[in-house]
Amino acid sequence: MTQTPVRLHTWLRLQREDVPLAARADALCRALRGCPEVRQAYYLSWLPGARIYGHEGSGQHLPPGQGDPMQASDEELFARLEVEGRLGLDQVRQLDCWLAGRLRRAAISHGQAFDLALVPGQPGLLLVDVREGVSLDWLGWLHELLSTLLASVSGLLRASPLLGLDPQPSLLLDAEARPLELNAALLAMLGELPLAEVLRFLPVNHASLVRAALEQSRAIEGVEAECGERMLIWTYIPDPQERRVLARCREATAQIRAEREAARARRLYRLITENTTDLISRHTPDGRFLDASPASWTLLGYWPEELRGQLAQCLFHPQELAQLVQRARDALEQDGYHTMTYRIRHRAGHYLWFETASRAIRETYTGAVVEVVSVSRDITARVQAEENRRRLAEVVEANTDPVLFVDPAGLITYLNPAARRTLKLGARDAMPALAQVFAPDDLARISREGWSTAERKGVWSLDARLHPPGGGASVPVSMVLLAHTAAGGERYYSLVARDMTERELREAQQRRHQDELAHTARLVTLGELASGIAHEINQPLAAVVNYASASQRYLQSLASNPKAADRVAQGLERITEHANHASEVIKRLRAFLRKGQRKMQALDVAEVAREAVRLCAWEASASQVAIVEQLPENLPPVYADRVLLEQVLLNLLRNAIDANREAHPGQDSVIVLAARPEVEGRLAIEVRDQGPGLDEAELARIFTPFYTSKPDGLGLGLSMSRSIIEGFGGSLDGEPGEEGGLLMRCRLPLQ
Incomplete structure (x- = not known):
């Protein structure tokens, strides 16, 4: 309740200042919401044309009623309030009117509705929603108090006639820096915030500012205050006789941010100019240095003071001097800008490659070039790298070994002429897929081992065969897979293949010679093992002869020897066994002496x-x-x-x-x-x-x-x-x- 008197005072002042009805309604509802017994307050003015009560102010609104809005009417409620002055909300809910439905939808039933006209001749209604369990007896006293204040406010003197009509947010402060009155603009800035929150909009040292303004009897201007994203500038105007201070503010968020950005830009420009590795310079139209950034020392070996007044073309390479100067002048005169690449002499005597972008500054009325601003950078390393890449490209193009470039997705992006000849592709034929060039086994090994090993170690090798996509004999190659990183960080791979057809022929011939020599050695070995082999063959043959002779004798004694037939059968079985043994020996010898691939x-x-x-x-x-x-x-x-x-x-x-x-x-x-x-x-x-x-x-x-x-x-x-x-x-x-x-x-x- 400590803020309620201030709120009522502010509302009465707004009534005296004849401010718009919305501002008065907001101030009155804000004052009532400061009471702990009050949950919410609404002010509604009577709309004769629509025959209903409509909300005033920026506060929370009641929901719409039920039924057809075109048939809505609050005439019954208007008539009852005109007679009785106030009604309980439970009574209003029972009436056949539009506001009754709005109360039911908002679940508001404990409180009263007052007949209260904030503007003379314009009927209105104050609706006070009281917390559950709070007695309603004191609301009659509140109604009489508000009516009495409204009846007597027209006779009061205006305490601060300028405060109410001030378009800038303003408030009156007492000698202790406590708020006395707020104008409508400041109330609008507060919105739904409690009145105590107005201190957040003031400078942190506002109490000291109030005392200083009263003691020194002078206004204090240009005091900045920040409230969230808002930036305000306050002016404190003292009233020594009344011991109070009028504080006025203006929104300065855009202005202050712009000033800060400008200051930051100036600091940034100075920081860039003094620390950039590029040379920033100003020149006369004929090329004479007016100024240069400190980078001139690191790039050219000259301090800015040494370059002032010197012609820039005096540092150019003699072979490029004439055409560079004339071309730059023509481009700056016609287009206003020019970029050139050239060689410039360092103080030590050697030449560097520079890239300079120049822009012409023209006279406003005549359009004549009065000054040239240039930004130059040392591109010697880049030029040398491009030259090295050009030479490397020539080497790759002229290389007799096939070279293939492959992207991370496994697509061939480049074939040198040797690769196109090997794959029987014309200069305009489309790039083949890896699956068309390599056999499935080789492609599987590249996918399984090649990419990862090349990424990890930088290189991976493989003996494989290249298959022309259009058909034909495959080519044996010894292939090296290399992993590379492009200037932009992209990964790609190169396959360098050495045609191994001649080596394959030599190896095949060598294998044939080796097989011939091995066959000869086997013949020699068998010659050395001849006695052993003869023994291994003679032994089963001798056994065959013995068993054959024995079988013949048994055949002659078949009549007298009943077991002779069994003996003959056993002999034949032994003959078969030893004959097979001899056959196996000969078969092994023939296999051992096999000649061929x-x-x-x-x-x-x-x-x-x-x-x-x-x-x-x-x-x-x-x-x-x-x-x-x-x-x-x-x-x-x-x-x-x-x-x-x-x-x-x-x-x-x-x-x-x-x-x-x-x-x-x-x-x-x-x-x-x-x-x-x-x-x-x-x-x-x-x-x-x-x-x-x-x-x-x-x-x-x-x-x-x-x-x-x-x-x-x-x-x-x-x-x-x-x-x-x-x-x-x-x-x-x-x-x-x-x-x-x-x-x-x-x-x-x-x-």
């Missing part, structure tokens, strides 16, 4: 190793050498040629047999043949002997062609064996055994 296939290493053991079994037995097989079941398959792998293992076993015979003549010895998978995705085959072994010098030379320690050897066995294994993608090495002798280890990639 190598046939790569998945192989069971244990099976191939056992075949090699069978071929040299008689030679090992004759030398009292036992071959111990350590070949686990279910070894993973390897990818190789069966005959060549068998030849390598046979060569390693025969070398081990020779080493054991040399170290243990006439004595029993052992060779271990083992196989095991390794963690690197390979399978190791080891042959360990009990021979004399080799020293480091001999071990380093055993794979050298034509090097041998045997008196009758050629020195090609181990060299050829290593070449065969490396052709399978594996390796063959030797090392001293842990218990003496020599360990030969062959590593093959798993399928």
